[in-house]
Amino acid sequence: MTRLRVVSPAGATPGEVRPPAPRRGSLRRLRVGILDNSKPNADVLLERVAELLVERAGAGPVAVWRKPGASRPATVIDEVVAASDVVLTGSAD
Amino acid sequence: MLGTDAFASLAEAAAASLGMPHLQLVAVGHPLGGIDPKLARAKADDVVGRVIAALTEDPAPPSAAISPSVATRVDAPADIDAFQDFALAEGWSDGMPVLLPTEERVGRILGGLAARRAEVIAILAPRRGVATLEAIAANAALAGAVPDHLPVVVAAIRALADPRFNLNAIQTTTHPCTPLVIVNGPIAPRLGINGGANALGQGHRANAAIGRAVRLVLQNVGGARPGREDRATLGHPGKYSYCFAENEAESPWAPLHVERGFRADESCVTVCGSEAPHNVNDHGSATAEALVFAIAGTAATTGSNNIYLGGEPLVILGPEHAQTFATGAWSKADVKRAIWERARVRLDRFSPANRVRFARIDPARFEDRPLAEEVALCTCPEDLMVVVAGGPGKHSAIVPTFGATRSVTVAIND
Numbered sequence: 324m325t326r327l328r329v330v331s332p333a334g335a336t337p338g339e340v341r342p343p344a345p346r347r348g349s350l351r352r353l354r355v356g357i358l359d360n361s362k363p364n365a366d367v368l369l370e371r372v373a374e375l376l377v378e379r380a381g382a383g384p385v386a387v388w389r390k391p392g393a394s395r396p397a398t399v400i401d402e403v404v405a406a407s408d409v410v411l412t413g414s415a416d
Numbered sequence: 417m418l419g420t421d422a423f424a425s426l427a428e429a430a431a432a433s434l435g436m437p438h439l440q441l442v443a444v445g446h447p448l449g450g451i452d453p454k455l456a457r458a459k460a461d462d463v464v465g466r467v468i469a470a471l472t473e474d475p476a477p478p479s480a481a482i483s484p485s486v487a488t489r490v491d492a493p494a495d496i497d498a499f500q501d502f503a504l505a506e507g508w509s510d511g512m513p514v515l516l517p518t519e520e521r522v523g524r525i526l527g528g529l530a531a532r533r534a535e536v537i538a539i540l541a542p543r544r545g546v547a548t549l550e551a552i553a554a555n556a557a558l559a560g561a562v563p564d565h566l567p568v569v570v571a572a573i574r575a576l577a578d579p580r581f582n583l584n585a586i587q588t589t590t591h592p593c594t595p596l597v598i599v600n601g602p603i604a605p606r607l608g609i610n611g612g613a614n615a616l617g618q619g620h621r622a623n624a625a626i627g628r629a630v631r632l633v634l635q636n637v638g639g640a641r642p643g644r645e646d647r648a649t650l651g652h653p654g655k656y657s658y659c660f661a662e663n664e665a666e667s668p669w670a671p672l673h674v675e676r677g678f679r680a681d682e683s684c685v686t687v688c689g690s691e692a693p694h695n696v697n698d699h700g701s702a703t704a705e706a707l708v709f710a711i712a713g714t715a716a717t718t719g720s721n722n723i724y725l726g727g728e729p730l731v732i733l734g735p736e737h738a739q740t741f742a743t744g745a746w747s748k749a750d751v752k753r754a755i756w757e758r759a760r761v762r763l764d765r766f767s768p769a770n771r772v773r774f775a776r777i778d779p780a781r782f783e784d785r786p787l788a789e790e791v792a793l794c795t796c797p798e799d800l801m802v803v804v805a806g807g808p809g810k811h812s813a814i815v816p817t818f819g820a821t822r823s824v825t826v827a828i829n830d
Contacts (some may be wrong), residue, residue, distance in 0.1 A: 329515060330522045331487060332508050332558055332636040334551030338542055341435040346474050362450035362794040363773070364456040368418060371460035372467055380468055392725065392777055394585040394820035408469050414441070415423035415647065416449055416590065 346406075356407025358397060359389040365413040372411055377383040382409070418445065418463070422446035425644040426542070426588055433544045442466045455678070483491055488550070490830035507641050509560060510656055511631060517557035533646040538577030541584035543639025549571050551637050559629035564607055565622060568685060569629045572597050572830040575687045576634070580822040582629040587640040587687040591721060592652040593818040595634070596690035596730070596801060597627055597659040601675035601683030603828055604661035611661030615808025616693055616732075619632075627657030646647040648712045652692040660805055666735035667804035668742030671746055675748070676825045683828040688801070689821040690818045691721075693813035698737065704744030704754075707737060712758035715793050715814045718765050724782065725819025731755065732813040734806040748802050760790035 347353065355376055357369045366389070376382040386406060388396045399405075401408055419427045421443040431439040444459040490506075493499050499516055503509040515521070523530055526549060533550035540547050549570065556569055576583050576595055586593055599609045610620040618624070640646040648655075662669045673684035698710040715729060722729045731751075733741070741751050763771065764787040775782040781791050793798060801823065806812075819824075 324498060326491045327494040327516060327518055328489055329492045330517045330550060330554040330557070330633060331490050331543070332517055332545035332551060332554040333506075333639075334487065334554075334637045335546045336433070336547055336639075337435075337539075337546070339435045340437060343438050343475050344434070346472050348472055350468065350471060354525060363455060364451060365418075365448065367453045367456040368444065368448060368460050370466055371457045372418065373462040375470065376471075377458065377596060380472075383813065387638050394589060394725070394818070396582070396584070398827070411467070412417055414419040415588070416420055416447065 347408045350376055350380040350409065353382050353408035354406065355382050356403045356410040357385065357387045357388060358399070358403050358410060358412040360413040360415075361390045362393045362394055362413060362416055369411050369413060418442050418444065418467070420444055420446035420448050426647055429639065429645045430542055430588075433542055434577060438477065440470040440475055442470060468646040479751075483675060487506075489519075489630040508632075509637055510628065510635065511587045512656065515560055517554040520628045521557045522550065525561065525563050525566055526550065527566075529553075529566070538573050540573070540577060540634065542588050542639035542645050543637070545576075545639050546670070547633060549635045552633055555632040555636055556625070556629040559625050559632050560621070561625040561629045562621075565626050565629065567828050568597075568599060568603065568607070568609075568626050569633070571685045571826050572626075572630045572687055575632055575685060575824040576630075576717065578824040578826075581689065581822045581824050583627045583816075584637070585820055586818055587634060587638055588645055588647055589816055589818065590647050592648055592650050592656055592691055593650070593821075594655045595630060595687045596654065596815065597630055598686040598688070599626075599659065599661045599662065599683070600671050600686070601678075601828070602681060603683035604664075607727055609659070609661040611663040615660040615663065615805040615807075616813070623659045623661075624657050627659030630659070631655060633659060654690070654692055658690065662803045663735055663805045666738070668738055669748040669749035669804070672801070673825055674801050678825070678827060680775050684825050685824055685828060686825040687730065688815070688823040690730065691753045691816045691817040693732065693815045696737075696812040696814060698812075699810040699812065702740065704741045704746045704751075707740050708754045711737075711812060711814070712755050712760075715755065716759040716761050717763055718770075720793065720816050721819035722794045722816050723761060724778055725790060726778070726799065727817045727819040727821055728799045728801050728823055729794050729817055730801040730803065730815040732806070732815060733802060733804050734809055734812045735804055736808065736810055737812045738804045748796075751802055752800040754798055756792050756794070759793040761793075762790050763787045794799045
């Protein structure tokens with residue numbers, strides 16, 4: 324079949340890959356941040372996971388931030404990062 | 417990162433676009449919203465082991481398969497029918513037939529801009545795709561646009577990347593919204609962009625191709641693939657193409673772009689994150705005061721995003737309805753205020769659960785208020801947008817928006 328050279332309509336992406344933060348092996352006494360994306364029940368799920376991280380892995384304390392609405396960008400990311408060793412967040416529904 | 421399995425593709429794409437393809441998603445079974453909180457807690461119990469592992473064990477390095485770089489030239493079948501299957505498989509198509517974006521056709525659409533083909537117009541969410549002039553022209557070529565359409569498409573893309581538009585949310589939401597492109601100024605009649613009879617319908621190449629090209633850029637460069645990153649529950653037919661011109665010749669008022677500080681002889685596009693239009697049929701009302709009833713009644717609904725998120729619902733007045741207001745010597749601001757004052761929903765029309773939810777999102781309008789009181793369709797009368805479009809007849813339309821978005825107007829200057 325004859326083929327033609329076409330221009331990809333997808334364009335490029337910046338393509339950068341950031342290295343993951345080093346893991347510490349244990350969650351003991353690590354500060355847990357929750358960034359609630361404010362979708363219904365996200366707070367229930369994330370806060371229960373954090374409660375279990377405290378119970379089962381000795382993590383804590385836990386602090387919670389909430390996006391101003393699911394459809395609005397988070398404005399507190401720097402604050403969450405500064406105050407937490409590990410962060411739990413929700414994506415979409 | 418936690419989410420539900422039904423939305424895993426979006427979560428993973430979001431992580432990859434931020435340069436973190438290794439970020440682990442711990443997915444629980446969908447749905448999470450709308451279920452008893454006890455069940456939501458049980459889902460947490462099910463996955464906590466995986467959360468602990470994700471936080472304590474080094475993630476596997478990302479595989480080459482998810483590398484985001486994309487070749488800019490691809491060999492494709494020359495046969496127009498075989499090309500349809502190819503375009504669908506590549507994720508380039510909207511399902512309707514597309515034309516081959518050959519180097520020659522894309523070059524023709526770029527025209528005098530060919531030397532600037534690598535110029536970056538915008539970075540588009542959620543993929544953080546780089547919308548160069550060439551990539552935009554390739555989508556215009558797929559969509560069946562002609563060279564003269566390109567500056568309108570480019571201006572629309574520039575407007576969509578304005579942070580006020582909140583493109584990431586518009587692209588990925590479950591809500592049925594898509595950019596509505598409104599064209600003002602002398603370019604509209606010059607390119608044959610229809611603002612007259614059937615302005616929101618079929619039959620005009622410029623409307624069809626410009627709106628479609630914008631949509632394809634969002635899908636292909638922005639990376640909002642239907643059912644994957646584009647999570648629309650239902651979507652709407654305007655997601656194929658959604659573009660019209662304001663009928664400035666038959667409007668009694670200053671057009672939209674002039675209202676926003678541009679000169680009448682400048683050409684502009686305005687993008688709005690819009691639902692499908694809902695018709696307002698009023699053949700009976702002959703005065704401005706009377707006509708407000710049907711328009712406001714159609715606009716005030718309990719299931720609208722605007723009623724609890726704010727934003728700028730759009731009223732498209734047919735020229736005859738616009739003339740009814742003008743005959744009553746109403747300004748556009750008078751029309752907005754009158755609709756806003758009447759387009760209200762009593763608080764007891766919302767379910768108790770929604771009243772609680774909306775009070776959390778917008779306490780000023782929903783918290784601790786008597787149930788006999790009302791809320792308006794949007795936050796203030798100035799947020800209502802009013803334009804004139806269409807042909808003869810006694811119809812207008814209400815176009816609700818996503819809510820957490822602002823429309824953006826830019827000049828067409830390429």
